[in-house]
Amino acid sequence: MSLKAAAERELYERLTQALEKYKGKRGVLIAALQEAQQIFGYLPRKVMIHVANELTIPLSEVYSVVSFYSLFSTMPTGRIRLEVCMGTACYVKGAEELLKGLKEELGVEPGEVTKDGLFSIATTRCVGACSAAPVLKVGEELHGKMTRDRIGPLLEELKQR
Amino acid sequence: MTTLWEEIAAERIPPEAEHRILLCGGVPCTSLGCKKVKEALEQELESNGLKEQVPVKEVGCIGDCSLGPSLIVYPEGIIYYRLRPEDAATIVREHIIQGRVVEELLHRDPDTEERFRQQAEMPYYRSQVRLVLRNCGVVPPHIEEYMKYRGYAALARALAEMTPEQVIEEVKNSGLRGRGGGGFPTGLKWELTRAAPGESKYVICNGDEGDPGAFMDRSILEGDPHSVLEGMIIAGYAVGASQGLIYVRAEYPQAVRRSQEAIAEARKMNFLGENILELGFNFDIEVRIGAGAFVCGEETALITSVEGTRGDPGPRPPFPAQKGLWGLPTLINNVETLANIPLIILHGAERFKELGRPGNSGTKVFALAGKVKHTGLVEVPLGTPLRTLVYDIGGGIPGGKRFKAAQTGGPSGGCLGEEYLDIPMDYDSLAQAGSMMGSGGLIIMDEDTCMVDIARFYLDFTQDESCGKCTPCRVGTKRMLEILERITRGRGEEEDLERLYQLSMLLKNGSLCGLGRSAPNPVLSTLRHFKDEYLAHIREGYCPAGVCTALNRPRILEEKCRSCGLCARVCPAAAITGEKGVPYRIDPALCNACRQCIEECPFNAIATGGVQHAHADHR
Numbered sequence: 001m002s003l004k005a006a007a008e009r010e011l012y013e014r015l016t017q018a019l020e021k022y023k024g025k026r027g028v029l030i031a032a033l034q035e036a037q038q039i040f041g042y043l044p045r046k047v048m049i050h051v052a053n054e055l056t057i058p059l060s061e062v063y064s065v066v067s068f069y070s071l072f073s074t075m076p077t078g079r080i081r082l083e084v085c086m087g088t089a090c091y092v093k094g095a096e097e098l099l100k101g102l103k104e105e106l107g108v109e110p111g112e113v114t115k116d117g118l119f120s121i122a123t124t125r126c127v128g129a130c131s132a133a134p135v136l137k138v139g140e141e142l143h144g145k146m147t148r149d150r151i152g153p154l155l156e157e158l159k160q161r
Numbered sequence: 162m163t164t165l166w167e168e169i170a171a172e173r174i175p176p177e178a179e180h181r182i183l184l185c186g187g188v189p190c191t192s193l194g195c196k197k198v199k200e201a202l203e204q205e206l207e208s209n210g211l212k213e214q215v216p217v218k219e220v221g222c223i224g225d226c227s228l229g230p231s232l233i234v235y236p237e238g239i240i241y242y243r244l245r246p247e248d249a250a251t252i253v254r255e256h257i258i259q260g261r262v263v264e265e266l267l268h269r270d271p272d273t274e275e276r277f278r279q280q281a282e283m284p285y286y287r288s289q290v291r292l293v294l295r296n297c298g299v300v301p302p303h304i305e306e307y308m309k310y311r312g313y314a315a316l317a318r319a320l321a322e323m324t325p326e327q328v329i330e331e332v333k334n335s336g337l338r339g340r341g342g343g344g345f346p347t348g349l350k351w352e353l354t355r356a357a358p359g360e361s362k363y364v365i366c367n368g369d370e371g372d373p374g375a376f377m378d379r380s381i382l383e384g385d386p387h388s389v390l391e392g393m394i395i396a397g398y399a400v401g402a403s404q405g406l407i408y409v410r411a412e413y414p415q416a417v418r419r420s421q422e423a424i425a426e427a428r429k430m431n432f433l434g435e436n437i438l439e440l441g442f443n444f445d446i447e448v449r450i451g452a453g454a455f456v457c458g459e460e461t462a463l464i465t466s467v468e469g470t471r472g473d474p475g476p477r478p479p480f481p482a483q484k485g486l487w488g489l490p491t492l493i494n495n496v497e498t499l500a501n502i503p504l505i506i507l508h509g510a511e512r513f514k515e516l517g518r519p520g521n522s523g524t525k526v527f528a529l530a531g532k533v534k535h536t537g538l539v540e541v542p543l544g545t546p547l548r549t550l551v552y553d554i555g556g557g558i559p560g561g562k563r564f565k566a567a568q569t570g571g572p573s574g575g576c577l578g579e580e581y582l583d584i585p586m587d588y589d590s591l592a593q594a595g596s597m598m599g600s601g602g603l604i605i606m607d608e609d610t611c612m613v614d615i616a617r618f619y620l621d622f623t624q625d626e627s628c629g630k631c632t633p634c635r636v637g638t639k640r641m642l643e644i645l646e647r648i649t650r651g652r653g654e655e656e657d658l659e660r661l662y663q664l665s666m667l668l669k670n671g672s673l674c675g676l677g678r679s680a681p682n683p684v685l686s687t688l689r690h691f692k693d694e695y696l697a698h699i700r701e702g703y704c705p706a707g708v709c710t711a712l713n714r715p716r717i718l719e720e721k722c723r724s725c726g727l728c729a730r731v732c733p734a735a736a737i738t739g740e741k742g743v744p745y746r747i748d749p750a751l752c753n754a755c756r757q758c759i760e761e762c763p764f765n766a767i768a769t770g771g772v773q774h775a776h777a778d779h780r
Contacts, residue, residue, distance in 0.1 A: 026487075027469035030452050034411070061470070068471040068628070069452035071411050087373035088568065088604045089530035091618055125453060127412055128376035130528055130602075131226030131536035132189035140414060144192030 012050060014039050019054045029057060029065055033072060042073045070125060078113045078120030080158055081139055087126030089133040098134055099123065101148040105155055118159070165504075165512045166290045172310055173299050174238075180215050184232040185298060187222030187380055188415065189537070194245075195230035201249035202232075206257070215257055221384015223298030225285045226537035228268055233298075238279050241266040288553045290516065291540045292524050293377075293500045297384035302419055304426040307387040313432055315503035319395045320440040323506075328399040329355060332502065334510035336522035341367055341458070341495030342573065342599045343675070344588035350492060353482040354400040357490035362402035364393050365486065365493045368409040368416065369463060371455040372571030373622065374602035377526040377538055378496035382409065382416040385500065386423035390446060392499030394432060395506060397444040400492050405446040408463055411453060420448050455572070455626035459674045460485075460493045462628070473630050474674035495600070497526055517543035521587035531568075531604040534559050544585040551582070551605055562607040566690070570599025572619045572626075573679035575686025576612060595686045597679070611708035612691040613698055617645040619683035623676065634677030637668045641684060650711040651749070653699040658688065702749030707770035714754045714769065719744040721766035728758035728767060 018035050022028040032051055033043065040047050043066055052059040066072045084090070084099045099110070102121045106114050113120040129135045132144025136151075138158065143150075163171075184199050199217060206212050223231050228242035234252070239262055241252065248266055255261045267276045268283065277283045291297070300306045307313070319328050333348025354362065366389060370378040382389060393405045409417050424446050427433045435443050449467050456462045457472040460481050466472035467486055485491025501523060505513050514522045521543040527550060530536045534556035541550065547567055551557065558564050566576040569586075575596035577584065584590050588598050606615070624638035641664050644657050665681030672678045688695065697703045704712040717728070717737075722744035729737040729745060736752040739745030747758070747767075759767045 027467060029469040030466070031450070031469070034450065034452065064471050065452075065469075069454050071453035088571070088602070088615075088618070089374050089536075091373075092531050092604060092606055092610050092615075125371070125412060125455075126373035126375075127188070128370065128379045129188045129192045130374050130376055130530035130604075131538075132192045132229070133530060135192055142188065142192035144189055 011039055015047070015050060016054060019051065022055060029055065029062065030069070033062070033066060037072060042076050044074065044076075075111065076113060076120075077122075078118055080119050081137075082119055082121045083124040083137040084121070085125075085127045085129070085133070085135040085137060086123045087128075087130060087133070089130035090126075090135055093133040095123075095134045097148050098136060098146055098151070101151045105151055119155075164290075165508055165515060166292060169292065169295050173295065179236050181235050182215060182217045182232055183220045183223075183235065183298070183301070184217055185221075185223040185230060186219035187226065187229075187298070187384065188376070189222070189226035190229040190231065191415075193226075193229045197246045198230050198232070198244045198249060201246035202252070205249045205253040209253055209258065211253070211257060218301040220299065220301050221297040222294075222380040222538055224280075224294075224537045224539070225268075225283070225535050227535050233280070237262075240268070240278070240280055242268045284556065285535045285537075285539075285554055288545075288549055289540050290524050290542055292504060292516070293381065293388075293497055293526055294384075294538060294540050295504075296388065297380060297538070300385070302384055302386055302423070304387055304423070304430060307385070311507065312387055312503075313391055313430075315506035316391050316394055316432060317438060319398055319506050320438055320442055325355065325399045325401065328395060328506065331510050332399070332505060335505045335513045336510075336517075336520065337498065337501055337505065337513070338521070338588060339495055340497035340501070340525065340601070342372075342570070342597065344598060347494065347498055350482060350494070351396065351399050353480070354402075354490050354492040357483045359490040361404065362400055362489055363486045363491040364397045364400065364402045364405040365463065365467065365491060366393055366405065366407040366499055367458065367460075367463060367493050367495045368407055368413075368420075369451050369458045370410060370413075370496075370600060371458045371626075372573075372600045372602050374530060374568070374571055374604045375528045375600040377528055377601055379410075379413045379416050380538055381496050381500050381526075382407075382413070383419045386419050387427065388500040388503055389420075389496055390423055390427050390432070392494075392502035393446060394437070394444050395502050396492055396494060396499065398442055400490070402492065403443050403445070405444060406467060406486075407446060407448045408451060408457075408467060409448060410451045417448060417450055424448070454628075455622070456628045456674070456676050459676060461674065463493065464491065471628070473628050474676070476673060497601075518585065518587055520589065525586065525598070525601055527586070527601045527603040529555050529603050529605070532558055532562065532607040532610070533605040541586070543587040544590075546583050547577070547586055548582040550586065550603065555605065558605070558607050560607075562609065564605065565608050565610060566606045566612065566615075568604040568606065568615070568683075569602065570597040570679075570682070571602045572622050573597060573675065573682055574599045574602075575682045576606070576615065576690060577686070578690040581690075595682070595689055597682065609706055609708070611649075611704055611706035612687045612694045613645065613704075614649055614706075614708045616684045616687045617642065617649055620645055620680070623680040627676065627680075631671070631673040631677065633668050633671035634673070634680065637664050637672075637677070638680055640664055641668075641681070645684070648695065648698050649704075649709040651698065651702045651709070651714075653695075655696075655699055657699070658692070658695060661688065702752070704770040709770075712770065714749055714752045715747060715756060715759050715767045716769070717745050717747055718766050718768060721764050723764055723766070725763070727761050727763065731757045731761045733757065 022032045052062045136143045136146045230244045231242045280286045329351045337347040338344040454472045457466045459474045462472040462474040481491040526540045620642040624642045627634045629635045703716045736748045
C-alpha cells in the first residue's frame, strides 16, 4: 500500500470513529459533516458517501445539506486559507482592493489553490469585526485594518511559518 | 433620583484595593494584535515579580475599536489605546511600578489635543447608556465575576418569588421588543409559548447573526455570556421549557467557546441542571453551531437547521410558539433580547421603561462601522437621534468628507440620507422611513460610496443567500441583481427603475419568508432617497462617487464651463459638442474615456466621478 493510500485510510478510520457518537441520534447531520470537514479539510464525494452510509441517511440528503451551507466545501483548499471578509463595512472600506491584491500576488482566483498547495483564496461572509474593517482572515486568525501594501509582507511571513 | 444606568455603572466601579489590568479581547482588537500585547504584558509583569499582584484579564469588547488594541488599568480605571507589544514595558515601569499615568498612550483628540484618562470622559462613551453591555469590557466573562455584580440574582428572584405568569407579566409590562430585527413584543411571545400545549418545550437563543455589519450578539456572547444564560433560564421557567439551545454561527468560534465554558460554569453552580437552586426547576442548555446561511436567522429556517437539515423556511402559522423544534412549542429569542431579561426582572419593568420612548422602551446596541471616526458597539436609549450616533459618539466622518447615508438593518434594511440625521432611532420611525432596525448594524457612508453599487452589493448577497424554495425570491432577486449590474456598468435604461420597483413589490408581497420580503429594501430605499444617482448612471453614464469603474467617463461641470471649446477640439471621438454661452456636453455613447479633455481644460471644468478625492480613505 502506498503512503498516500495509508494516510487516507487513517483519515477514514478517524471519521468512522468520530461518527460513532452520532449514530441513532436525530438532528446531528450538520455537526457530523462539520467534523468530517475538519478531518479531511473539505468534503469530497467519497466522504459524503461514507457519512451517508455510517449514519444511514440518504446521500441526496447529505448532499442537499452540504450544498446549502456556505461553510461546507467540496473543493480542496490550500494549507493556509486566505479569506477576504465581504461584509458591508469591509466592502465600503475597500475589501475589493484587498481581493484584487491577493489575486495579483498569488496569481489565483477565489476558490483556487496555488501550485505549491500552500495558499487558497476566497471571500467570506461577515466575520463580525466590522469596526476593524477591512479584515483578512488567515486560517482562524483575523487581520484588521488591512491594506493592499501589507499583503506582500504578510504572505512572506506566512511562507516562513 | 439616579437613573438605572447610573446605578448599574456605580456598582461596577471596582474597590480601591483591586489592582488589575483588563485587556480588550473583543474580535476587532484581536484582529489588531491584542494577544501579542497581552503576552508582552504578562512577561513584563513576571520579570518584575508582579505576576501575582497585578493579574491581566481578558474582557469582552471595551468599545471604540477604532483605537484598539486597548486596556484599562485598575483601580484608577485609566484606559490606554492603540497599544503595541513594546508599550507593555512602559506601562509596567511607569504606571504599575511608579504610579504615573503614561500620557502618550492615552487617547488624544486630534482636533482639540485633549487627552482622556478614563472612559467616562470620552465623547464616545458620554452619550451611551450601556445596560445590555453593562459587563462587556468591564467584567471578565466568568461566573465568579458575573456574580459579584448581582449576577443570577434575577434568576433567584424569578424562581423563589415569582410565578411563571408573573415573570411573563413583568416582561410584557416592560414593553421589551425583539432585538433581532422584527421588534415583536417579547412578553407576548412568551405568553403564546406558555399557552401552547406540548409535553415538552424548547427555548432557542438565536445567535445566527448573519447580517453583515452587525456584531453585537457575538460581542455579548463573548463578553457577557452569563447574562444570556440567565435570560434563557428565566425564559425557560416562564414558558415551561426544560431544554435550551444556543444557535451560534460557525464564523464565531470564540463565541461558541465562551458559551460552552459559561454553560459548564453555570452547571457547576447549579444554575443549570436538575432542581436549580433547590427550587424544583430543571433546565439545561446546549450549543448548536450553524454552518453559514443567512436565511437561518429566520425562525422557521433556524428550526430546520437545528434539526440537522437544510435551513429551509416554512410558512407561518403555525408559529414556532405553537409548533417549533421537533413539532413542539418553541420560544426563539435573540441574544440581545435575552441579555435584557435579568435587568427587567431585577430592577422591574417600571425602571426599564424610564429609558427609550413609549412603544420603544429600553436601549439598543448598534454596531457602528464604515466611514466614521470612532467605530464599535454603542448602546443608546431607543429613540436617540441618528445624529448623536454619527457625530457625538462616532465623532463624524473622517478626512473632512461629507456624510452621505446611514445603512441600518443590513440586507433587510435601507439607506437613510442626510435629511434623516435627526430621525429617532427606534423600530417604528425606521420602518416609516423605509428602513428597519434589524439587528442594529449601522454602516456610515460618505461621498465616496456609490448608492447604486451598495444596492447591487446587497442584492448580490440576498440573491446568493436565497434558499430557492419560493419563486419570487429565487428568480426575483436574480433579475433585480442583473438590472443593478447593468446600471453600474453603464448599460441601464430609464425603464429599469420602474422594473426594479415592480419586482420589489412582487418580492415583498409574494415571498414566503422575511428574507425575500425584505430583500428589496436596500433597492427601494436608495431609489427613494438617491434617485438622482441612479439617473446619473443611466442618463449621463456617470458615477458621482467614482466607484463604478465602467463609468469612469469624464463629465463637464456646468458651473465651471466657460464654453471655450478646447475640449471639443481635442476629443478624438467627437463626443463633445456645444456652442458659445452654454456649457458643453459629452455624449456618453460616443465617449471612450480617454480623458484628454480633462488634461486640456484650463478651468478644471471636466472631471470623472469621485476623482477630486481619489480613494485615499478606502485604505
